[in-house]
Amino acid sequence: MPIEFEPPKPIVQTQFVLKTVAEEMMRSKSRYFDEHEHEIPWDYIEFMHTAMKAMGAGSLAPKQNGNGHEGEEQKEKRPPIAYQALAAQIEALAWGDVGFYLCTPGGGLGAAAVQAAGTPEQRAKFLARFAGEKPTFAAMCMTEAGAGSDTASIRARAVLDEKTNEWVLNGEKIFVTAGDKSLTPYEKLGKGFIVVWASIDPSAGRAGMRAFVVEAGTPGVRVTKLEHKLGIRVSDTAAISLVDVRVPFDHILGSPTVEKTTTGFKGAMATFDATRPLVAASGLGVARAALEFLKEKLAENGVQIRYGLPRQKLTAIERDVIDMEIMLKSAWLMVIKAVWMADNKHPNALESSMSKVKAGDVGTKITQKVVEILGPLGYSREFLAEKWFRDAKITDIYEGTGQINRLVVARQILGYSGAELR
């Protein structure tokens, strides 16, 4: 197909629907939940669960070889758009409220890890639950107090008990998005799981890293703390402790043997290739919310943006708004290209990380600028601009900080290994 930028119809339709959801279910509650940290937005969770079931999408994670909820299209051999649809949905939800988006049931990063690193049997086994009666969550636990960006130095351990053929996990994980909703047995939620990254052979370094599915309710796993944050306060960020947690042998995602290669680590990286553009999309949703709000306020105050003038003739505000539009539009196209590549099974490590670098920059710059231009209105908690400024910052931190993603991009373009460029 030639170069084209017509958003696929199903995507436009979903965006339209999600705009209403964002306005009705999210924006109206944004402030309340920002000010009531650790309360759970049950209305939103239940609404989204029902809505997604009605649309036939149990999980926000794209189906392998599938087309999200566009099964029809597959049959007609149209190009696959599952990741593109997902990115567009996430952007639209994050436009409503990125913290709420992170409270969307359906598996989040946990399901994405199973999707990227699991076998077909494991996908079938662990992902079916998201289409069940109750909203259900899953989370991904990589980060530890002593290992953030440097994922290869995690200390969580998995040891095979050959007598029972079970893995025994020990470790302390922090900063787990939706960790609470995935593990704690809330009446209104289905049984969730967490994906825990641990080493099966500490001497093997990266090669020994594997992901394990730990079901909620497994003895020895518990939430020890919920963080208090700068932004995205409605989304729970949990610390999780694992003490002699036993899981069945087939809960190890992908290959159980330690080759002299870095398959395990590659599993983690494959997850990131898939999820980075999606995180980028969420950051851009916040940025768009802020920019649109600014333009509304300017218009209300009779400030027009005169597109088409040379820079020398533009006012400072016009320059800023125009620059922000350039940033936002081009960042979005980078996300679309990265997910389009994923849909078409092109390796996209470079594009994926570039889209995250760009979105991290753009999200923070735009929201910072919007608060600045709006003056007291921007700083006031009567409006959401200051909240978006706080929310947007996370885009440049999780799923690989801006620096880590620059490293990934640099290694790709320079052809360097992790050892050559640290």
Place this chain on the structure above:
Amino acid sequence: MYSFDPTEEQQMLIDAVRKYAANDLRPAAREAEEGGELPKKLISKGWELGLLQASIPEAYGGFGERSAVTGVLAVEEMAFGDLAGTLAVMTPSLFATPILLAGTEEQKQEYLPKVIEGDWAPYTAALIEYAFDFDPLALRTIAALAGDEYVLNGEKAFVPFAKEAEALLVYANLDGQTQGFIVPKDAAGLTIGGEREKLMSLNALPMYRVKLENVKVPAANRLGGASGHDFEPILASMRLAAASAAVGVANAAFEYSKNYAKEREAFGVKIAQKQAIAFMLAEMRTEIEASRLLTWEAAWKLDAGKEDAFTEAYLAYMGAADMAMMVTDRAVQILGGHGYIREHPVEMWMRNGRGFAMFTGLVIV
């Protein structure tokens, strides 16, 4: 649907342009810049790639359809070789493409075959004016209707190949609208500056000041005839061409400095292994991609007739101009002192890079 794959035909064209850029334009660029001249043979070879010819329908002597997407793909590749060479090869488009876009049937019949039938010929256009706040939508050169003639008064700057031009398309302000007028080389009152423009870069491209003192052209020479034309699509095509050229120059600077950084050693390692350098390269690559995609989207919108195509072309152009400055500056920085020396091309690309903010009207797709 979204898609980022050029068609087979576009890919063939890209490959051909890439070869010309690498094997012909790039090796000649430094000498042309220093000597102030591009070999005619070099220009003719670029002309034979047929970019303009392929954008003009058979009825007017060409062999294709115009596509802004194809245009931006080709211009980026060519500018990767050398900007001055690209602008020279593309100069006849400045005259022909607006006629194709907005000319009357008679104008197309009369001029298009002439421009494209043979070897590269100096047809050109005059848009830029010598003022700090030059604005293509508020020109100081004035056109006024007098009987069945238009009278043009004003001064144009940076007009490529004006001295040898067969005819010029002169843009002027007619009652607040930017309108094009076809001015033959021997029109009374038309003076082409004696000396060439002296600019910070593009020394290889002969450009001139053009004075218009009561230049009279028949009403039929107004682009689009009596009712004139919409300037926006022409301006958008100019902006997209400049944006894609900016991407090409930036990419040249990026590739060159990247390769240099992988060779150059300091403190026992390649400088590319230092994060300060590697991160600059990562950001350069990221921003190039951002501009490229926005330019592609704007070009696609222009081809598809989307209503926001003009605004988007403006945004793509503004973004690419900034991006090119940032990337070319960093390329010089990555080469350090060597970047400042004219033995390396990066300083030239940095001088090119600063120009994109005012290059509207020097190239069109």
